[in-house]
Amino acid sequence: MQAAAEPVFSWPTRVYWEDTDAGGVVYHAQYLAFLERARSEWMRALGNGQELLRDVHGLVFAVRAMRIDFRAPARLDDLLDVTVELRECRRASLVLAQSIKRGDALLLDAEVRVAALDAPTFRPRAIPAPLFAALEPLVIPRSHA
Template structure:
């Protein structure tokens, strides 16, 4: 189920980022190492933010905000293997003033390999204490929520 990356104008609620499995992503048997799925999901969330017009460096340097994963629930359904083409999706489930919850999935073609819920916290880049998401980004994120928590 491939979905093209969204662009800032006319942004949709579903974002999907393509990735491929390389040797560095796998164990000795050519199967994706479990922690690598978390990295794939992190990249997709970063690209989702970039598609919204908010790169990670800009958020840190201009707004003094970074995002950190607070909790992850992952369900591994089937393995990805060396050279597989994957689609990593991102849907914003809920957004609060200083946190957000994402639903993410990883597909190989029509096969669902992984689904996860990822909670991130907005933190001050200076001292890593919780802080509010910048107002403009918060308003944009609220408009993309898919359901209340």
């Protein structure tokens, strides 16, 4: 697993017609897709794409819980920045802080808990030791401000 170049991973995306409702505003469920893609790209940037996780580690991550605060709408053709920060690395789960911004404007923030599952059975399992050892140093603790 490669080390992340920056502690906060950033993935740019554009809002297309298919992402919006009839008024040109991003449909609320589409934000989940933006968040998912950023998490997948974060893992890929660390050297662990989805296929590698499954084929080499026998592991898949599945969303267990999510808290989302919708703060402002994104609109057709907006250029968005979707971020991922690892907040907790537990033996069988990760907690990630994510945000979606348009420029300096915060549109959404979320906390996402993903569970580590055995790829063939989809039963909970520990994150393999080499992957855990690579992820643990990437944790950015929550600020207490």
